[in-house]
Amino acid sequence: xxxxxxxxxxxxxxxxxxxxxxxxxxxxxxxxxxxxxxxxxxxxxxxxxxxxxxxxxxxxxxxxxxxxxxxxxxxxxxxxxxxxxxxxxxxxxxxxxxxxxxxxxxxxxxxxxxxxxxxxxxxxxxxxxxxxxxxxxxxxxxxxxxxxxxxxxxxxxxxxxxxxxxxxxxxxxxxxxxxxxxxxxxxxxxxxxxxxxxxxxxxxxxxxxxxxxxxxxxxxxxxxxxxxxxxxxxxxxxxxxxxxxxxxxxxxxxxxxxxxxxxxxxxxxxxxxxxxxxxxxxxxxxxxxxxxxxxxxxxxxxxxxxxxxxxxxxxxxxxxxxxxxxxxxxxxxxxxxxxxxxxxxxxxxxxxxxxxxx
Numbered sequence: 107x108x109x110x111x112x113x114x115x116x117x118x119x120x121x122x123x124x125x126x127x128x129x130x131x132x133x134x135x136x137x138x139x140x141x142x143x144x145x146x147x148x149x150x151x152x153x154x155x156x157x158x159x160x161x162x163x164x165x166x167x168x169x170x171x172x173x174x175x176x177x178x179x180x181x182x183x184x185x186x187x188x189x190x191x192x193x194x195x196x197x198x199x200x201x202x203x204x205x206x207x208x209x210x211x212x213x214x215x216x217x218x219x220x221x222x223x224x225x226x227x228x229x230x231x232x233x234x235x236x237x238x239x240x241x242x243x244x245x246x247x248x249x250x251x252x253x254x255x256x257x258x259x260x261x262x263x264x265x266x267x268x269x270x271x272x273x274x275x276x277x278x279x280x281x282x283x284x285x286x287x288x289x290x291x292x293x294x295x296x297x298x299x300x301x302x303x304x305x306x307x308x309x310x311x312x313x314x315x316x317x318x319x320x321x322x323x324x325x326x327x328x329x330x331x332x333x334x335x336x337x338x339x340x341x342x343x344x345x346x347x348x349x350x351x352x353x354x355x356x357x358x359x360x361x362x363x364x365x366x367x368x369x370x371x372x373x374x375x376x377x378x379x380x381x382x383x384x385x386x387x388x389x390x391x392x393x394x395x396x397x398x399x400x401x402x403x404x405x406x407x408x409x410x411x412x413x414x415x416x417x418x419x420x421x422x423x424x425x426x427x428x429x430x431x432x433x434x435x436x437x438x439x440x441x442x443x444x445x446x447x448x449x450x451x452x453x454x455x456x457x458x459x460x461x462x463x464x
Contacts, residue, residue, distance in 0.1 A: 148231045150224065161287045167202050168283060175199075176317050179275060180324035183331055183358055195203075198248055211235045218254040234278070242279060270455050300411045307407045312402050318367035320391050323359055325389045326352075329382075336382040345378070371397040397461055422454050 151157045178192045185192075211232050214224040225231055283397035292302050322338070329337035330353060342362070343349050366379045370393055381387045413420065429450060434441050 108435060110421070132344060147212045148226060148228050149209070149212055150214050150226075152224070157209075157213065158455060160206075161290065163202075164206065164283060165287050167199075171199060172278060172313050173316060175275065177360075180320035180327065181360075184327050184353060184356055184359075203243055207240070210239065296457065300415055303407060303411050307404050308399065311404055315364060315367045315371055318370065319360060319363040321389060321393060322366055323363040325386050326359070326363075330383065334383055338379055338382050338386055340384045344380055367393075367397075370386035370394060371401055373398070373401060416453065422451070425450060 128234070149157050151161075174192075174195055178196075182192060212228065213231065214226050215231055215234060217223045217225050223236070288302065288306065292299075326337050326339040330339065339352050343351070349362075350358055352362065362379070369376055369379075370390075381390045426447065429446060430443075433446065439444070
């Protein structure tokens with residue numbers, strides 16, 4: 107209850123001091139109540155500040171996961187002392203995955219049958235998460251190769267654990283959340299669509315080049331580990347004697363593989379790094395198919411952005427060509443043609459000024 111106005115006296119008397127303290131206490135209680143209401147379940151992603159902060163964390167973690175997990179799967183066999191680093195990074199990713207599982211299971215979801223409406227029934231939200239995403243998150247938590255650093259394993263157990271490490275790649279299937287969060291930020295902040303499209307395209311190219319480099323490095327390490335002398339790393343050293351021993355310098359191996367991935371992705375194909383066994387031929391064929399599609403998408407996306415930015419110029423050029431053809435058919439005098447072209451060009455500027463004022 108609010109005190110009667112007759113107690114809200116001016117001055118520094120005891121009644122005035124008590125009234126101010128009461129108002130401050132009431133304000134703090136209302137603020138705490140408003141903050142507590144944000145934690146009501148399920149969480150509304152459109153209004154909750156907690157969800158916005160978590161999206162920032164998720165965005166950065168998925169950037170880290172998209173670069174670390176492929177390196178772990180590709181190079182862990184060739185690393186000895188550094189495998190423990192991946193062990194602790196995986197524990198960080200596991201903790202993040204568990205927290206994300208909890209938050210995803212209590213976050214309201216869009217109703218597919220009613221656009222703009224969110225499902226706020228907590229039981230339905232949890233059931234939908236269990237049916238759709240729980241299995242993927244649980245499989246991505248399976249321990250992988252770094253356990254061999256802390257435990258003595260038999261060859262059979264090590265082989266089984268070697269297969270289990272590929273389950274870590276299931277984390278990468280959730281990379282689509284990265285772009286969903288970017289779209290939500292664009293709706294909240296109003297980023298330029300052309301800049302956002304180019305940024306997403308550049309991100310896809312960088313991630314694809316990194317993944318292809320890890321795949322190609324892993325193919326060479328796999329052949330060397332299983333005693334296959336014919337592999338692309340050995341062939342490169344024989345054709346270029348100045349090349350350092352890539353098995354001793356994994357950074358150099360990744361650099362060479364990144365050179366190959368960019369060359370394959372852009373379709374240049376110098377031919378100095380080529381597959382040497384049937385497994386590498388198969389991997390190379392799959393990489394070429396994937397990179398060809400990604401490069402076609404990139405070219406189409408960039409062309410679409412440029413076309414959108416230059417839409418008015420393209421429209422002017424089309425109108426100018428139509429005007430020139432019409433004047434040619436009607437045998438318009440040269441002076442009149444010049445005036446009409448100038449009029450059309452200046453009308454474009456007037457139209458731009460009117461759009462800016464609007």
